[in-house]
Amino acid sequence: MEDKAKEYWTRNLRYLAILLSIWFLVSFGFGILLVDQLDAIQIGGFRLGFWFAQQGSQFVFVILIFVYVRLMNNLDKEFGFDEV
Amino acid sequence: MDIQTWTFIIVGASFALYIGIAFWARAGSTTDFYIAGSAVHPLANGMATAADWMSAASFISMAGLIAFLGRDGAVYLMGWTGGYVLLALLLAPYLRKFGKFTVPDFVGDRYYSRTARLVAILCAVFVSFTYVAGQMRGAGIVFSRFLDVGIHEGVIIGMIIVFFYAVLGGMKGITYTQVAQYCVLIFAYMVPAIYISFMMTNNPVPQIGFGSMLSDGSGVSLLDKLDGLTTELGFAAYTSGTKSTIDVFFITAALMVGTAGLPHVIVRFFTVPKVKDARISAGYACIFIVLLYSTAPAVAAFARANLIETVDQVEYNEVPEWFTNWESTGLLVFDDKSGDGRINYLADPDANELEIDPDIMVLANPEIANLPNWVIGLVAAGALAAALSTAAGLLLVISTSVAHDLVKRTMLPDMTDKGELNIARIAIAFTILIAGYFGVNPPGFVAQTVAFAFGLAAASFFPAIMLGIFYKRMNKEGAIAGMVSGILFTACYIIYFTYINPEISNPDYWWFGISPEGIGTLGMLINFAVAIVVSRYTAPPPQEIQDLVESIRIPRALVEKVKSD
Numbered sequence: 001m002e003d004k005a006k007e008y009w010t011r012n013l014r015y016l017a018i019l020l021s022i023w024f025l026v027s028f029g030f031g032i033l034l035v036d037q038l039d040a041i042q043i044g045g046f047r048l049g050f051w052f053a054q055q056g057s058q059f060v061f062v063i064l065i066f067v068y069v070r071l072m073n074n075l076d077k078e079f080g081f082d083e084v
Numbered sequence: 085m086d087i088q089t090w091t092f093i094i095v096g097a098s099f100a101l102y103i104g105i106a107f108w109a110r111a112g113s114t115t116d117f118y119i120a121g122s123a124v125h126p127l128a129n130g131m132a133t134a135a136d137w138m139s140a141a142s143f144i145s146m147a148g149l150i151a152f153l154g155r156d157g158a159v160y161l162m163g164w165t166g167g168y169v170l171l172a173l174l175l176a177p178y179l180r181k182f183g184k185f186t187v188p189d190f191v192g193d194r195y196y197s198r199t200a201r202l203v204a205i206l207c208a209v210f211v212s213f214t215y216v217a218g219q220m221r222g223a224g225i226v227f228s229r230f231l232d233v234g235i236h237e238g239v240i241i242g243m244i245i246v247f248f249y250a251v252l253g254g255m256k257g258i259t260y261t262q263v264a265q266y267c268v269l270i271f272a273y274m275v276p277a278i279y280i281s282f283m284m285t286n287n288p289v290p291q292i293g294f295g296s297m298l299s300d301g302s303g304v305s306l307l308d309k310l311d312g313l314t315t316e317l318g319f320a321a322y323t324s325g326t327k328s329t330i331d332v333f334f335i336t337a338a339l340m341v342g343t344a345g346l347p348h349v350i351v352r353f354f355t356v357p358k359v360k361d362a363r364i365s366a367g368y369a370c371i372f373i374v375l376l377y378s379t380a381p382a383v384a385a386f387a388r389a390n391l392i393e394t395v396d397q398v399e400y401n402e403v404p405e406w407f408t409n410w411e412s413t414g415l416l417v418f419d420d421k422s423g424d425g426r427i428n429y430l431a432d433p434d435a436n437e438l439e440i441d442p443d444i445m446v447l448a449n450p451e452i453a454n455l456p457n458w459v460i461g462l463v464a465a466g467a468l469a470a471a472l473s474t475a476a477g478l479l480l481v482i483s484t485s486v487a488h489d490l491v492k493r494t495m496l497p498d499m500t501d502k503g504e505l506n507i508a509r510i511a512i513a514f515t516i517l518i519a520g521y522f523g524v525n526p527p528g529f530v531a532q533t534v535a536f537a538f539g540l541a542a543a544s545f546f547p548a549i550m551l552g553i554f555y556k557r558m559n560k561e562g563a564i565a566g567m568v569s570g571i572l573f574t575a576c577y578i579i580y581f582t583y584i585n586p587e588i589s590n591p592d593y594w595w596f597g598i599s600p601e602g603i604g605t606l607g608m609l610i611n612f613a614v615a616i617v618v619s620r621y622t623a624p625p626p627q628e629i630q631d632l633v634e635s636i637r638i639p640r641a642l643v644e645k646v647k648s649d
Binding site for chain 1 (some may be wrong): 169329332336363364370574
């Protein structure tokens with residue numbers, strides 16, 4: 001039981017590390033630190049850095065949460081930790 | 085029909101709806117009252133969370149702020165949505181599994197300490213109060229502008245409505261009213277945005293219209309046009325920033341982490357039946373919030389372009405009616421410095437003749453764009469829904485902190501469920517009165533204290549809760565030392581630059597160029613560092629606490645726990 005719980009937790013932490021890196025990249029990375037470089041790229045009426053800062057990052061946030069929910073629900077099932 | 089009749093009809097209908105729901109969802113027990121019996125469907129909880137979260141500030145002020153900040157407005161857009169990723173991934177599921185009523189409950193139990201619980205109660209009450217005063221004020225502004233009743237009477241009407249469903253229904257009543265309020269507020273936000281987007285760019289989706297060509301056949305995109313208009317008047321180009329990168333970084337982080345640490349948001353995840361539901365309802369909440377937050381920058385850009393085109397260089401005696409209406413509230417001021425009878429709107433403060441309070445942009449936008457009267461009434465109802473739903477959620481946190489955390493858990497542990505429910509109702513009634521007082525007599529610092537509330541939540545709760553879940557070795561000494569040093573540092577920095585020496589609050593004097601708005605991020609880092617170092621040099625937490633941490637990490641109860649109430 002204990003080993004199982006430990007392995008479950010390690011997998012969870014790995015998911016978190018990946019998802020939070022993407023979270024950081026789109027908001028702090030694309031929207032703040034690299035915004036001027038990305039602004040050189042124009043898509044439609046948007047400069048890319050500006051778009052990430054004001055809209056794009058938000059859409060990625062939503063996707064990240066839903067990916068997380070899916071991953072964790074599957075993980076719960078795999079380990080038999082899902083609630084009845 | 086005129087604007088006022090429409091406003092009365094729409095606002096009146098929405099209020100009748102809220103009161104009807106309050107009757108239907110009365111609370112029978114403390115579990116109902118605090119956490120809606122943990123029986124709220126995740127989709128409904130997502131909507132309620134979104135309404136709870138989106139306050140008068142989001143609905144009324146945010147797009148206006150962005151309209152004047154340009155790209156830097158992204159700190160609010162990313163900060164107030166990105167926090168939900170942290171909440172969903174790092175806090176919500178575990179707090180649901182922990183399965184008590186409040187944030188101080190978690191802090192007190194996890195750190196086996198009354199001191200920790202008390203520190204948490206103080207933070208929760210302080211953060212919530214600073215916030216609630218602003219909501220009452222927002223409701224007052226809407227009443228006075230659209231219903232012609234005076235700010236004071238407006239605040240009192242708002243208090244009575246909230247009183248009704250909060251005292252009667254507690255969390256249960258509040259949750260289901262918030263679902264209705266979300267529907268009202270999002271509809272009220274989207275309708276004018278869609279109208280204006282279609283008028284200006286021929287594209288009905290504001291998110292896309294924002295980056296489209298203008299419909300006037302000039303072949304120029306909205307944002308290029310806006311860059312042109314703003315630079316012509318001497319402002320920085322709309323799509324370029326003026327704040328330093330480090331400041332934008334720190335403010336965004338403080339708002340994100342602060343969002344994840346706000347007690348009235350966290351407590352919403354106690355209301356769903358399962359861990360799985362807590363995760364997905366954070367996802368729903370984020371969608372519902374992003375719907376408004378991705379529209380806001382479009383509204384901001386439309387509003388700024390419209391404003392410049394409608395008023396700049398216009399003869400003062402030919403201004404449209406909305407202009408004079410807002411002038412009478414004092415939120416729009418024209419001062420003919422050059423004496424030419426025209427409105428000169430410029431970046432240079434010595435030559436600029438038009439002062440606009442950003443708060444009026446969303447409310448005035450439909451009038452500026454000449455939308456039908458019913459749309460204006462709808463916007464008023466939406467703004468009220470946003471203010472009242474957030475106020476109710478905050479009031480509940482305050483009354484829970486008093487009745488449950490303070491009276492029941494620290495003073496009278498033997499009190500019956502019924503007695504506690506009565507105290508909770510009395511506490512909420514008192515809180516409404518105090519909040520109403522601040523709504524009528526707002527402390528001059530309401531706007532600044534919002535930054536304060538976020539900074540405090542970021543520097544206190546977030547590290548304590550996160551370490552409580554992810555770092556088993558964290559003990560009470562570390563957590564308390566961390567919370568206290570995080571709060572003290574943040575509070576001192578903000579107080580110094582906002583109240584003691586406001587005249588030197590500029591990048592030359594700020595530490596590392598971080599403004600008081602962003603300092604909560606540094607406070608949070610200090611909290612983490614202090615907590616970890618102190619815990620290393622003090623005794624590890626007792627075995628049963630370590631077992632508790634193990635158990636909240638796994639959704640299914642390994643040993644079936646009997647519910648205490």
